[in-house]
Amino acid sequence: MKIQFIGVPMWYGCDNPGTEQAYDCFCKAGLARLALDCGHQITGNRAIPVPEDPDKYLDPTMEYLSGTTAVCRNLEQAVSSAYAAGDFPLILGGDHALSIGSISGVNHAIPKEELTVIWMDAHTDINTHESSESHHIHGMPLSACLGLGSRKLMDGFGREAIKVLPENLFYIGTRSVDPAEWAILQKQGIRCFSMEEVRERGINACTQELLSLVKTPCIHLSFDVDFLDSGAFCATGLPIPDGPSVADAHQCLSLILGSGKVRSMDFVEYSPKNDDEQSGLQVCMDLLKTCFTHLR
Numbered sequence: 001m002k003i004q005f006i007g008v009p010m011w012y013g014c015d016n017p018g019t020e021q022a023y024d025c026f027c028k029a030g031l032a033r034l035a036l037d038c039g040h041q042i043t044g045n046r047a048i049p050v051p052e053d054p055d056k057y058l059d060p061t062m063e064y065l066s067g068t069t070a071v072c073r074n075l076e077q078a079v080s081s082a083y084a085a086g087d088f089p090l091i092l093g094g095d096h097a098l099s100i101g102s103i104s105g106v107n108h109a110i111p112k113e114e115l116t117v118i119w120m121d122a123h124t125d126i127n128t129h130e131s132s133e134s135h136h137i138h139g140m141p142l143s144a145c146l147g148l149g150s151r152k153l154m155d156g157f158g159r160e161a162i163k164v165l166p167e168n169l170f171y172i173g174t175r176s177v178d179p180a181e182w183a184i185l186q187k188q189g190i191r192c193f194s195m196e197e198v199r200e201r202g203i204n205a206c207t208q209e210l211l212s213l214v215k216t217p218c219i220h221l222s223f224d225v226d227f228l229d230s231g232a233f234c235a236t237g238l239p240i241p242d243g244p245s246v247a248d249a250h251q252c253l254s255l256i257l258g259s260g261k262v263r264s265m266d267f268v269e270y271s272p273k274n275d276d277e278q279s280g281l282q283v284c285m286d287l288l289k290t291c292f293t294h295l296r
């Protein structure tokens with residue numbers, strides 16, 4: 001596979017500096033080498049420019065709106081170009097707000113009827129600007145991609161106003177959901193393999209059922225490191241307990257990437273600031289290695 005690494009050194013969506021250093025850490029820890037050793041080619045490796053000092057309260061319901069949308073527009077272009085070249089864009093965050101840009105970029109090549117999004121995350125990131133209590137945009141990317149929420153996070157992004165259909169969105173590992181988010185999930189009929197279900201049935205059975213429900217030729221996989229149990233991994237802004245083990249994360253990633261349908265991926269929310277011993281970095285590099293091993 002021809003892979004383009006696209007770094008997104010941004011923290012505006014989580015309002016918590018740290019995640020902007022992740023891409024640099026991955027590069028220095030040998031990201032390119034991992035991909036080459038798995039037989040992939042690297043056709044691009046660069047970071048998206050991030051504006052300095054954007055206005056935090058331009059819109060108080062969406063903090064750092066202008067900075068975040070500026071980054072997402074650049075990212076959209078980069079992902080769209082990678083797709084046009086037949087390459088696999090691997091988007092390395094940065095915080096999870098960047099998915100507005102990555103999914104919008106994919107939308108230039110893949111219409112919503114043909115795209116499935118799999119969200120590996122403790123959270124559902126589907127608040128709107130009205131339901132969010134934190135006003136952090138990293139909790140809103142999916143409402144934006146589904147065409148819910150504020151026009152300011154949707155207008156001008158992608159080829160279609162709606163980039164993902166609710167029947168083509170799947171969650172796994174979920175365990176921290178706001179009441180307003182539950183209401184959206186119910187109303188939209190979105191299938192969520194919650195941690196409760198994963199604990200009961202096992203990661204293998206849940207991931208396999210999820211893949212059996214995918215009806216489209218292409219998958220965008222969005223992996224938030226807070227998917228992992230906080231006891232095993234806490235190098236992120238909002239670590240959440242009772243999540244999957246590191247072994248379960250490897251298993252889940254290997255099955256999804258092994259499906260052969262994943263055409264783009266986000267890897268987000270690693271924060272070196274919360275990783276004094278660099279043990280979290282090693283977990284990230286091992287997970288990325290599993291991705292490269294099974295990507296086809």
Ligand SMILES: [Mn+2]
Pocket residue numbers: 096121123125138224
């Ligand atoms: Mn997330």
